[in-house]
Amino acid sequence: MSLDSAAGAPRRFSIVAFDPVCGVSGLDELTDLRAFARRLERGDGDDVPGPFHGGFLGALSYDLGAAGERPARVAADPWNSPRFVGGLYTDFIVRDERSHESWLVLGDAPGDGRAPVDARRRELFAALDHDDAAPAMLHPESALVRHTSADEHIARIDEVRRRIGAGDLYQANIAHRFTRAISGSSVDLYRRLRVVNAAPYMAYLAWDETHRAPGTSFAPGALLSASPELLFDFDGERVTTRPIKGTAPRGRDAAEDERNARALLASEKDRAELAMIVDLARNDLGRIAITGSVAVEAFPRLESYASVHHLVADVAARVRPGIDAVDILAALFPGGSITGAPKLAAIDVIAEIERQGRGFFTGSLGFIDTRGHAAFNILIRTLVWRPQDDSSPARGEVSFHVGGGITWPSDAAAEEQETLVKGSALAAALEPLAEAAAAARR
Secondary structure, eight states: OEEEOOSSSSOOEEEEEOSOSEEOOSOOSGGGHHHHHTTSOOOOOSOOOSSOOSEEEEEEOGGGOSTTSOOOOOOOOTTOOOSEEEEEESOEEEEETTTOOEEEEOOOOTTSOOOOHHHHHHHHHHHHHTOOOOOOOOEESSOOEESSOHHHHHHHHHHHHHHHHTTSOSEEEEEEEEEEEEESOHHHHHHHHHHHSOOTEEEEEEEOGGGOOTTOOOOOEEEEEEEOOEEEEEOSSEEEEEOEEEEEEOOSSHHHHHHHHHHHHHOHHHHHHHHHHHHHHHHHHHTTBOTTOOEEEEEEEEEEOSSEEEEEEEEEEEBOTTOOHHHHHHHHOSOGGGTEESHHHHHHHHHHHHOSOOTTTTOEEEEEETTSOEEEEOOOSEEEEEEEETTEEEEEEEEEEEEEEEOTTOOHHHHHHHHHHHHHHHHHHTSOHHHHHHHHHO
């Protein structure tokens, strides 16, 4: 799997991890992650560059819900996604995206059944010497299928506005889903996505039957994320969350691009939408922070990505003694920017209106290392891939969601159009090579 800081800001370290000590098994609740992550002890050895020093790498499904609260009553997501995927890793490559230096890190976990470090190093170098990866060859095998019509999505937005007018909540993020059959491996598709929609919190993670917990059943698959959004970053003392709210399309030329950016920064509606989520983030951090340490450090800041501009804010705090990364996950997950406010009311409204689970969409992917440091993205701008034919790993089906935050001033038709802007780069990644390259240039 990889955590890939491919482009955008902040951009620093990328990690490619392989040959896990063990895969995720038996996890069902968010707090189950604590014991699993601690199964790998911090050992002696050389200093490791970058933020990850070995430990848990994996993804959490949105359908885990808010820790310690009742789960929303909703049908399973259409692909019956697992709640967790990932594993414990001591072997990985770290790349500094500023200096362009890379390091190979190999570690021992006694009794794990793997070959000695020297043998693993020789095997890896031999594989790298013979790497002859061909350019990604992808071809769609069906049209892009939209599962909720524009009219129905607009009706859902109007229903959220009715709930807001009735005082049930202030904001809810409502999404809809696309699928497409495609020939080509999930790795080839990720390589394509990386060209078309590079972002600072990209990630690739594949899973198979080794990740199944006893008594569970789910198909193998992969996550291909081009996420621009950070759920949180934790260095053992200080935690930062970076919610996104407010979207505008990139312009067709420099002048139009600048006009769109200025208009987004000046938009009272989008600034108010971000302010609501910043307030929610402050409250969430307040559950685990030293009193008086929660601070908004940037509001709003404009960030520009491949196909959109966003408004972003940084909210940071120092954590109380005894608080660990899982406590922070429990306080923040799922991210307020992709639920709404108040969070529990928004989760209930989302379940009622969308009528099915989201799977990994708007969940999180990241790490908890052996020091207790952690970082997780929010799984937006994310493709979920599954094989279409067990006999051919190069034939698959892809699913992705797009959505947006709905507030009382929202215009339903404009919100519908915004979802298509957000999904444009994902859709382009599924096109034949020439069309995808053209979309990337746009």
